[in-house]
Amino acid sequence: MNPENYLVLSTVLFSLGAVGVLVRRNAIVVFMCVELMLNACNLAFVTFARMHGTLDGQVIAFFVMVVAAAEVVVGLAIVMTIFRTRRSASVDEANLLKY
Amino acid sequence: MGEVYLPILILLALGAAFAAFSVTAPLLIGPRKYNRALLDSYECGIDPTPQPVGGGRFPVKYYLTAMLFIVFDIEIVFLYPFAVAFDQLRLFGLIEMVLFIVTLLVVYGYVWRRGGLEWDY
Amino acid sequence: MSALLAADLAPFPVPSIEYSAISPLIAIFGAAVLGVLVEALLPRTARRPVQLVLTFGALAVAFGLVIWQRDTRATVLEGAVTIDGPTLFLQGTIIALAFVAALVMAERRVDVAGDDFAPRASALPGSDYERDLTRLGWLQTEVWPLLLFSIGGMVLFPASGDLLTMFIALEVLSLPLYLLTGMARRRRLLSQEASLKYFVLGAFSSALFLYGVALLYGFAGTVSLSGIAEALTDDAQQYGLVLGGTALVAIGLLFKIGASPFHQWTPDVYQGAPTSVTGFMAACTKVAAFGALLKVLFVALGGVRWDWAPMLWVIAVLTMVVGSIVAITQTDMKRMLAYSAVAQAGFVLVGVVAASPDGMAGTLVYLVAYGFASVGAFAVVTLVRDATGEATHLSQWAGLGKRSPLVAGVFALFLLAFAGIPLTSGFIGKFAVFTAGVASGAVALVVIAVVASAIAAFFYIRVILLMFFHDPAPDGPAVVVPSSMTTIAIAVTVAVTIVVGVIPQPLLALISDAGVFVR
Secondary structure, three states: OOOHHHHHHHHHHHHHHHHHHHHOOEHHHHHHHHHHHHHHHHHHHHHHHHHHOOOHHHHHHHHHHHHHHHHHHHHHHHHHHHHHHHOOOEOOOOOOOOO | OHHHHHHHHHHHHHHHHHHHHHHHHHHHHOOOOOOHHHHOHHHOOOOOOOOOOOOOOOOHHHHHHHHHHHHHHHOHHHHHHHHHHHHHHHHHHHHHHHHHHHHHHHHHHHHHHOOOOOOOO | OHHHHHOOOOOOOOOOOOOOOOHHHHHHHHHHHHHHHHHHHOOHHHHHHHHHHHHHHHHHHHHHHHHHOOOOOEEEHHHOEEEOHHHHHHHHHHHHHHHHHHHHHOOOOOEOOEOOEOOOOOOOOOOHHHHHHHHHOOOOOOHHHHHHHHHHHHHHHHHEOEHHHHHHHHHHHHHHHHHHHOOEOOOHHHHHHHHHHHHHHHHHHHHHHHHHHHHHHHHHOOOEHHHHHHHHHHOOOOHHHHHHHHHHHHHHHHHHHOOOOOOOHHHHHHHHOOHHHHHHHHHHHHHHHHHHHHHHHHHHOHHHHHHHHHHHHHHHHHHHHHHHHHHHOOOEHHHHHHHHHHHHHHHHHHHHHHOOHHHHHHHHHHHHHHHHHHHHHHHHHOOEEEOOEEOOEHHHHOOHHHHOHHHHHHHHHHHHHHHOOOOOHHHHHHHHHHHHHHHOOOHHHHHHHHHHHHHHHHHHHHHHHHHHHOOOOOOOOEEOOOOHHHHHHHHHHHHHHHHHHHOOHHHHHHHHHHOOOOO
């Protein structure tokens, strides 16, 4: 199978995630979309590693996984504190800061 | 020829022994308390059919525990590549890996001392 | 047996680690890990003094180690880190700025309830529990390890030799900042909201950065900066990958810099974060991110300069104009300083667009001048308070010069430095980047920059007039007398602002000695 198909898939996943971050309102869903973007990056890295015949891309994927986990923890902690304060996880209702 | 498979057999035996030990040791030394939650499927305290506690939401402590699990679990990805090359890395690899795990242990100590592992906190 | 399994793998050389070259990093991260241990093991009351000793000790040691390494020009850790003149200069600047900013964070006297941070970040804002903790004088001492981790990431950021290291450094510097942003003692809801916004947008931009790295990896087959530069000289077949990768990586970095149109988070986060953290972010993050941007653009992507320079040209203009004009309409001091920070980022970008050794030197001068002035300005903001905390509304600052001429005078000095008035450090910075811009042929850009500076000077001068030529409101805020911590921080920033403005030669000589990035 042509590895370029995986690149197309990774682009599609990345775009889905990016659109999700921009249009979804629930902080948890926004979060999942960011994770989708990171995993799309991973797919691209692994595919390129296969195409170039180097291991670098696979190693990078490991690091990205760890970073993604750390990011989830920090993000969930922030969302949790906000949720406990406001009983809502909507990013729209966080609207005290304005121009 | 046959001795090539010997390590695999040893690994299998070790695995079986560990499983047997894990099952029998709690029977011998563990407390014998049985309640509904423990006897439930998965022993996780939630009814197998989706029935969130209090009508609609899961308690936040599930997220906390899940997050802690993910953080410590994901570090394993660095141990696998190390395990493949540890004999070529020799002492250097061992020292670096020990430093890595000590750093994780510090974090574990922090979580533990601050009550992050207590369910009823 | 093991030989049999390893036979099909290439021999695996033991990597070399040059500990001396990364010793500043080891000092900072080591102290940060120790700080976590302190949090775990020591009783609550003992934590703050130990954390302060660790933090300031580690920063002082790291600064000393940077000076000790001043002649190092090397690629170390198998190419993951490159140490050279500009990198060491940036590292030293970041550590020095962080030291001064940390002094402001350590202040306990200006707020009657304690320091600048919530007694417990997890306590429900306004709850009885939180009131009890405040009354008991609890402090969230985790801010110190978080601060150190963030500084460590910043020190690694411009030293990265490959894009993976740069990504890790980006995350290490960002994640603690997201948390620190949400920890303000006063106006908890605002602070938590700022934290969420910063996190969502920050995570989004770092994902964009990462996809850019993936594209560049796809093009070059390596993520090392020098490897990408080499691949650019070889072939131009997959030019699309280079352009896409360059754009995405640049967006990720420009977000951290706060350049328009990626500046939307800046005012909200600067306003919501504890003011001492805002000062730290405004100075150190910007220095680190500009360092990384310079490194990526000059070391890895120098071969496609004619593709990224026009893009940056547009962004520089947009950043200067949007920052300066929107700042005029602000009524909150912290938001005004945030938009001023956006405008300043635009001026620094003029030096980057110049794409010459002079431009880079100008960028470094500007970063030093801006960094110290901004730590000082936010430190002064922490001092003007009323019963509810900091008095950040502009109208509350009216007549401050009559009530407290010293504090108002110091603040006016920082504003003049931002405006680029001669005899302040800001003038030297602006002069350096603008001359470099003209020398490289970007005359139109410099003309726009000068016009934007004039607009920016308008709102800086307006605040000075407000402070000195208006009558103070009868129930206006008071200026709190801080402890020696903040006093030292303000004194240092004032000294740097004046000394660099009056006798800039030593700084300029230091920067020209630093030379250029090694490949």
